[in-house]
Amino acid sequence: MFESAELGHTIDRKTYKEIVPALRADLLDAQYDVGQLKAFSVLILINGVEGSGRGETVNELAGWLDPRHVLTYAFGDPSDEEYERPYMWRFWRALPPKGKIGILFHNWNGGPIQARATKQIKLSELNQQVGEINRFEAMLAREGTLILKFWFHLSKDEQAQRFKLLAKDPSTRWRVTKADWENHKRYDKFRDVAEHVLRLTSTAHAPWIVVAGADPCYRTISVGRTVLEALRKRLDIEALGAKQLVSAAAPLPAKSDTVNLINTLKLDQALTKKEFDRQLEKLQGSFAMLTRRPEFRERPMIVVFEGRDAAGKGGTIRRITGALDARQYRVVPIAAPTEEEKAQPYLWRFWRNVPRNGWVTIFDRSWYGRVLVERVEGFCSEADWMRAYAEINDYEDQLVRHGSILVKFWLVISAEEQLRRFKERETTRFKRFKITAEDWRNRERWQDYESAVCDMVDRTSTEIAPWTLVEADNKYYARIKVLRTLRDRLEQAMSS
C-alpha cells in the first residue's frame, strides 16, 4: 500500500519553481470551469501520518486556488453543538455545494484509524465503521461528488527525522508535542491499521491516493497535479453528458517524477551458477521438510507468479515443484478465459482453483490479469479494473482468514533482457513454441504495463498479502530469492 511512497521521491526547489506557474494557472482554469458548470462538487479528504506535511501542502494548494470557492475545514474535538447531534452531522455541515471545492482534514476516515490504533475499539467495530464509510462515500459519489482521498505517508524513520528536525529549530519546536512522540512509538500499529482501513475503503469511485510526504516540493506538485487531472477528467466526462460514466471517473494519482517501484530496482543481481546450485539444494531441502510437517496439512498454500513474458516464471515454478510431492501440488496456468469461465464473474475461475488444506496451488499468472493485461489492452472498462483492486483484496482477505498461506511474486526483467531472451527463444529449437507475435506486440506497451504494475503493487500489497518484487535479469538470483521467500513465509506461518 505504501511501497511507492517510500521510494524517496524528490523534486528540487528549482524544478519546483519551474513547474508551479503553469500548474497554478491550469488549476485556476479548472476550478473556474468547475464553478461555472456547477454540476458537481469536489471533496478533498486529507489524512495521513503525523509530520507528513498535510497542513503545509494544503496551505500551498489553497493559495493557488481562488479562495472564494474553496472551503477548508479541520475537525478537532466536537463542539457542544456537534456533540449533541449524530457523529456525521459535523461533516454534512462541511460538504461543499456543486461548483465548489471542500478540503476536509481529520474527516470520517481518521477517527476509526486512531481509535483502533489506540485500542479503543475492536477489529469488528472498526470493520463496521468501514462499512458505514463505504456506504456514505458511495452515496456522495452517486449524488455527484468528486471525491479525492489523499493519504500522506512517511516511513517510521522519516517521521523520527522530521520530528527531530522540527524540535531542533526554536521557531518550529512548538510543533512537536509529547503526544507526537507518543504516537511515534505506536507507528507500527498505526500503520497496520491504516493499511487495513485503506484497503477496505479504497473503492472504484473513491480510491485512496497515497502521497510520499517527506519531500515538500514533491508532495505539493503530486497533490496539485492529481487534483488537476481529476478535475479535467471529470469535466471532460461531464462535457460528454454521459451521466452513467460519472461514477466511473476515479481520480488517479498523477506521476510527478520518474521514480517508481520497478525502475529503482537493480535488476541484474549477482549470483553464480555454482552458488545457485549449492543454495538451491539447501532451500529445496528446507522447503520440502516444511511442507511435510503435520501442521502444514491444516492449511493450504497459494503461490502467485506474475511477470512479463520471458521473466522466468516457468523455470522458477519448476524449482519449487521439484521440492514438492506430486500428489500435493497443482500448477494452474492462466491464459484467456474459456467459454465457461467467461460466463461467470471474473474471479470465478480462481475460486474454483482454491486448494484444500495441505495442498499447494501455484498460479502461473492469476486474477491480477484484470488490472494488468485487461487494463492495458482495454479489455475491460476503467470502472471495472478500478473496482477490481477492492474485489481482489476482498478475495485474498477471505483466503487468508481461512488460513491460507498466500505468497505473491512479481518477476521483474529489463526490456533489454527480455529482448535477449526472445531472440534466444527464436533460435533455440525447443524454445520456439514459447515466443509468439503477441509477445512482440506486448513489448510496445512497455511503459503502460510498468505503470499498471506499480499501481497494482500499491493497491494490492496489503498487510495480509504483500507482494514480493523479484529482480530477475539473473535467473539464478531470482529463483533463489523466490525459494528463500517461500521458506521464510512458511516458517513464519507455522510458528504463528
Add this chain to the structure above:
Amino acid sequence: MFESAELGHTIDRKTYKEIVPALRADLLDAQYDVGQLKAFSVLILINGVEGSGRGETVNELAGWLDPRHVLTYAFGDPSDEEYERPYMWRFWRALPPKGKIGILFHNWNGGPIQARATKQIKLSELNQQVGEINRFEAMLAREGTLILKFWFHLSKDEQAQRFKLLAKDPSTRWRVTKADWENHKRYDKFRDVAEHVLRLTSTAHAPWIVVAGADPCYRTISVGRTVLEALRKRLDIEALGAKQLVSAAAPLPAKSDTVNLINTLKLDQALTKKEFDRQLEKLQGSFAMLTRRPEFRERPMIVVFEGRDAAGKGGTIRRITGALDARQYRVVPIAAPTEEEKAQPYLWRFWRNVPRNGWVTIFDRSWYGRVLVERVEGFCSEADWMRAYAEINDYEDQLVRHGSILVKFWLVISAEEQLRRFKERETTRFKRFKITAEDWRNRERWQDYESAVCDMVDRTSTEIAPWTLVEADNKYYARIKVLRTLRDRLEQAMSS
C-alpha cells in the same frame, strides 16, 4: 419491513389455476430468451422463516421452468471439501453461468442471521458480515448477475398454526422437528435480527423482496410474477444495449392481489368533537409534562409527517406544538429544494435541520419525498429512488443511534374525503391559498402514489424507526392517534 406480508394476502385455488398456464408459458419464454442471449445470469436467493413454504414454492416454480437451465442448491452443513476452503467457496461453486438460473437456499444471507439470533456472534460482527455480503453482491451485480432476493415471511401466529397443522397430519408430522419449536420460541429475536439484516442489505441493485408465506397459491404466484417481471425488465434493458443502466434494473415485487397496506385500513374512524376535546386536553397535558422532564433534555425528538394533500398534517402539527414551549421546537416545512439545497446531496437539507438534544423538530413532509413525489413524478431515476431506501435507513439509523426519538406518521385519507376537503378549501375564503392546480393534478396519479407509499412503508418501517399509519378521514380521530402515539413513544424512550 414485513408490514405488507402480514395483511393476509390470499389467492383461491380456482383463480390460481386460471393464472398458472399463462404465467408458466411466459416464464418459459423469458427463460428461453435469457438462455439464448447469454448476457447475464439469474440468481434467485431463497431465505425466510421456518414453515413459510420456501421449499414448496421453489419446487412449484422449478417445475414450471425448463429444468435443463435451472440449477438448485441447498446449503446445509459444509462438506469436508467445503470446510477446508474459505466460507464463500461453496457459494462460488454454485453460481449460475450467464444464460442460466440458479436457485440458492440457505445462502450467505441466512448464516449471519441465524448466528446472531442464537447469540453466537456480536452485533458488530453481524454488521461486519453485512458489509461483506454487500460488497459481494455489488460485485456480482456489476459482473452482470441479476439478483433476486426473496424473504419468505410468516407472523409468529401463522408460524405456530403452520407447525400445528403439519404435526396433526401423520403424513407431514415428520416435517416439524423439535428444533423447529425451539426456533419458534426465538421467533421475536429472529425477526428483529432479520429486519436489521434486510434493512442493511437491501441495496439498489439487490433489494429484498418480502413474500407473504402463509397462503400457498398467493406466494407461488407472487414469486412467479416477480421473477417474470424482473427477467423481462432486464431483457428489455439488454435489448437497448444500455450497459450502464443494467445495474439500475432492480427487481421489484409483483402485485398479485389488490390487498395493500392502505386499502385494508378503515379510514373513517369514529370520534366525536366532544370526546376529541376531552382527550386532546389530557394528551397535550401528558405530552407537555414529558417534554419538560430533565431526561428529555438529553435527547432530541424528530417527528415526521407525510400524507397526501389535505390529509390534515398542518392541523395535527398545531395540536402538537400547542403542547410545547416555543423555545423548544421547530417546524420544518419541506417544499421543492432551494438552489442552495439542490447543490448538495438530497439528504443535506435534512441533516442541516437535525435538532440538538432537548429540541423537537417536526418535519411537514420530509426526506421521503425522494421515494414519493420524486419517484412518482419521475424527478429522479429508478436507480436513484431505489438506492434512497438504503440511504434513508442509514440516515435514520444514525439519528437513532445518537439517541433521537424518531416518530414517523403517514396520514391516510380516502380519495372521496380529499375531494370534499379540496372543494371546501375552494369555497372557504381563508383556506383558498391552500389549494392549487398541482393538488388537483396529483389526484390523477392516486394509484401510483398508493403503490409508492406501500413500498416506502415496507422498505423503511424498520425496527429502529417504524411507520405509524394514521386513519385520517376523521380529523379528530387522526389527531388523537398521533398524540397518543407520541406520548407512548416518549414514555417508552424515557423509561429505557
